[in-house]
Amino acid sequence: MTSEFGQFCPIALASEVLAQKWMFLIIRELNAGSTRFNEIRRGVPRISATLLKQRLDQLEQVGVIIRRRNEKGSSEEYLLTEAGRELKAVLGSVGEWGQRWARAIEKDDLDPGWLVWAMHRRIDVTAMPLGRTVLEFEFFDAPKDQRLFWFLCANDSVDVCIKSPGFDTDLKVITSVQVFAEVWRGLRPLRQEIKSGGIRLEGSLALQRAFPGWLLLSVFAKTRRQV
């Protein structure tokens, strides 16, 4: 591990940590606010527990995170250090580049579970009605167990549910994963898809009209793709 590249160039030294499979995604989750093991896994669902733990240990060792038992002692927390927080700049440049130049989306990238997990951090509850709002998504092209999701939006938090939360749905969104992914990425305009029927809304007209204002989309959505 030490001196993997035989150079003292800062890019080489950083590579020892960063240029490994999964690493950017784990760091992205941490910088998005995840602190717990399974929280990180929801953002990186395809990594194995073994490997995630290995990577977290490594990040701790090089000083990107610190590990801590939470107050109740019931669970472990992984917290970014200043070094870890400064990796946000790297995530930014990598994401910008990916948005502009990386390969096109393919079938196997379209994990609806990941999409809703990413969305739940980018829903602007302050733009919503006060109190509880239940948002339901139906991805009609997804396998049965990934077709339906609910967002339980309170005044200051958003929870993702894979079963009905037990409250009535206020606004339902019906779409394909493909179309919604492209909207999320900023490759198609949201309002236009609503008009053309690529995204269908069911619920009060007031909520339908407000909906595009709730959805902040991907952090990189405004970056113009070049290919």
Added chain:
Amino acid sequence: MTSEFGQFCPIALASEVLAQKWMFLIIRELNAGSTRFNEIRRGVPRISATLLKQRLDQLEQVGVIIRRRNEKGSSEEYLLTEAGRELKAVLGSVGEWGQRWARAIEKDDLDPGWLVWAMHRRIDVTAMPLGRTVLEFEFFDAPKDQRLFWFLCANDSVDVCIKSPGFDTDLKVITSVQVFAEVWRGLRPLRQEIKSGGIRLEGSLALQRAFPGWLLLSVFAKTRRQV
């Protein structure tokens, strides 16, 4: 390779290309101006030919470089595309982070051959006397075959030699790899090391005085280390 991570996040898509061993270093060399196979290898000496070729093919496939026979048809050239040039921003953020937060330099990082290769791109010939200037380096703590190097500086180019170029040396620099590496990285001030004898100069007083002005140091030398 495709959909390695099962997400369409731009960071995940970029990771498929970037988050691999050696990749940042190869891209660094290309962005530093290398276009030929063995030129890249000089900047990444520990990579095997097999693997370098594999990586270059991959970079070509994803549109970061294009391959071309040069005019004479005698050799292959690897040229950055616009996508490849935009990776400079990524190199910048990764290098900045590495400079600030990556691990300290260790013995095995101290490859004098790599150091002189890195230096030759950062020597300001416009600050030198007109005509030819021969700069000689002696790293007294290096193994015999890595002790001596020459820079053959012309008005518009710098060549690295591992044997005497056959011209008299105008200025000789005697130092340890360790000390010079730290100066190069911006961890120690050059002028102070010259004063204290960590770096010794032999040659006309005029050249000795001018020397610190020739050496541009690492691109990241001005970034302040945090640990």
Added chain:
DNA sequence: CGGTATCCCCCGCGATACTG
């Protein structure tokens, strides 16, 4: 929930030798 422990396979990668 937050991991370990184990098994095992594959392939990433280095080393060496050879080529046009």
Added chain:
DNA sequence: CAGTATCGCGGGGGATACCG
């Protein structure tokens, strides 16, 4: 100079089962 071909190993990492 710019690779290719071949071999071989080590360990990266996936799958599964188990634990406090």
